[in-house]
Amino acid sequence: MIELASTGRERCVLVGVSTRTASREALADSLDELELLADTAGADVVARMTQDRDRFEPATFIGKGKVDELRALVQEQRIPLVIFDDDLTPVQVRNLETALEVKVLDRSGLILDIFVARARSSEAKTQVELAQLQYLLPRLTRAWTHLSKQFGGIGTKGPGETQIETDRRMIRTRISHLKEKLDRIGQQRETQRKGRRKHLRAALVGYTNVGKSTLLNILSGSDVFVENRLFATLDPTTRYVDLGSGNAILMTDTVGFIRKLPHHLVASFKSTLEEVTEADMLLHVVDVSHPSYEEQIAIVQETLAELNAADRTTLMVFNKVDRLADRGFLGEVARHHPSHVFISATRGINLMGLKEALVALLRQEFREVTVQLSHTEQRAISQLFNITEVTEQRYEGDTALLTIRMAAGDERQVRQLVREAGGSITSAPDPG
Ligand SMILES: Nc1nc2c(ncn2[C@@H]2O[C@H](COP(=O)(O)OP(=O)(O)OP(=O)(O)O)[C@@H](O)[C@H]2O)c(=O)[nH]1
Ligand SMILES: [Mg+2]
Missing domain, CATH: 3.40.50.300 (P-loop containing nucleotide triphosphate hydrolases)
Known part of the structure; x- marks a missing residue:
């Protein structure tokens, strides 16, 4: 974790690999973006290292020579953090951290870190924690000693194999708890959305x-x-x-x-x-x-x-x-x-142009019409409330007049419904 407030800004090296499918130009572009991400996370990029390769090294992602070069660089300049532009496997992270003796992050890890720092609402925090734990689970090895601090209560000596098993179990429990919590929040959201219909x-x-x-x-x-x-x-x-x-x-x-x-x-x-x-x-x-x-x-x-x-x-x-x-x-x-x-x-x-384009889209996607029905056709009326957005409802004698807005895709169904109830449809007056 890059500590934003407590330790100030951390210095780092970016590492990227260009392949036959990802050109050097694309790599430079991707590294520019990674630099912005690093900056957002609170790290200053002091160097970039790139390599052309046709395939990735399974053990360390980059070749052995590059690992040595990188090690020399971080040791000499005392750079505490290396960030890879591509996702690394848990094994690669472990091997690289052992070889370089500094912290190694990949792009996903960095993005997660930013999300952690930026999450404000309880929902965002829950979502981020879930993503973080799922990312962490396969990476949980001896190297992740800081877990004990994060979760509290776990022994501080650093996890042995049994401890890691316990951690894994705890994380799985926590993951299912977070998922349940998100389900509940999701349902609340759903209700709020319906209210805004x-x-x-x-x-x-x-x-x-x-x-x-x-x-x-x-x-x-x-x-x-x-x-x-x-x-x-x-x-x-x-x-x-x-x-x-x-x-x-x-x-x-x-x-x-x-x-x-x-x-x-x-x-x-x-x-x-x-x-x-x-x-x-x-x-x-x-x-x-x-x-x-x-x-x-x-x-x-x-x-x-x-x-x-x-x-x-x-x-x-x-x-x-x-x-x-x-x-x-x-x-x-x-x-x-x-x-x-x-x-x-x-x-x-051109904000006017934008608003006009939106209004045109609304008109194209949603039609506003007036429906006339006998006021006794309650079933049809309540169906209209379900399918469409009723913007106005009034009565003239025995006739119910409903101004409705419907999605283009629902028009056939609405027309049939009104026909069967013996009603009629006229275009609504143009509000403009
Ligand atoms: N020059 C210029 N800058 C703009 C314009 N619109 C937005 N920006 C700038 O672009 C930056 C990002 O703007 P945001 O509105 O935060 O962008 P966003 O898409 O909401 O970004 P995220 O929430 O990070 O996904 C800010 O520095 C804005 O001032 C524009 O029309 N012209
Ligand atoms: Mg924004």
Whole structure:
């Protein structure tokens, strides 16, 4: 663990390997990002070491010569921490720590560390702890003596084999306890979401540090934490956003994605990320000024697929256009992504365009109509309340008039229902 407050900043070396499939350029890019992650975690990068290899060394990930070189470097410059850009197996970590005599972390371990430091709510803390324990379990060996401190009560002499077994059992118990707790929180969340059904919901998704929270703040006039670091946001925040001309939505900001996001984290953040998977539409925010914005889009799309949200209606929001010296390539970007807007959240460029695009999407995905039914058709009326969003209900004599908003996919069912109940449907007056 990198201790943020107590020990100040820690110095570290980054290590990356380029292979035939991952070019040197891609590696440099990935290491830049790893450096940002290290910085976020409270470590200063003093050196980078890279190696070209066609295959990874099973025992130590990098070749023996490189291990020696690395050892010389960390010993000479008294660097206490080495961070690998790729995930290491528990055995590799152990071998490397033995050979180098300093702490070794991999990318997942580093990301977990940041999540630990940043988790604020009880839910985020629980999710992070679960991910951390699942990451730790296979790595639990003699080297992990600090566990005793973390859990308290365990002997301080450092775990022997029996002690490790006891630790493993404790961790498994703790894991199932945390899972139960998350299930309960998930159910509460579900209830809260149902209560919010009155408004359509949009979720901000995107790579970390692209400006999601900045955008939510500016659209809703709120004050969500923004920082030029990775993973500023862990807990989902939902705000009311007025789109003008009588349209409004609830917009949720949530955790950003990153390449090689540890699998355990995605799994433990499932309930947080359900805010995303259950939204009516997604705003995929992209930092179009970033050199690898295209790869970032692909990574976000992969993560969305993992969450079964790849087919959700999506508006591509290309942010930070103010940082572009040359906007010539935006035409090409627009052709690639038919549903798009270009904006700058900090400069307030084209926010009207964004709102208009959202309203257009709402109209396309959701139809607002007025249903006329005999007031005796209570069953049909209550079904309408179940399937659609009833925005207004009034009576004229024996006739019930319901203004409803329905998803395009539910329209057939609604029409049939109304027909069978002897009612009729007219388009609702355009609110605009
Ligand atoms: N130049 C420029 N900077 C921006 C713009 N929008 C956001 N930023 C900056 O980008 C950085 C990250 O912004 P955030 O809103 O925290 O990004 P995020 O996507 O919420 O990041 P995470 O919560 O870490 O996933 C901050 O320093 C913002 O000031 C923009 O339109 N132009
Ligand atoms: Mg944020």
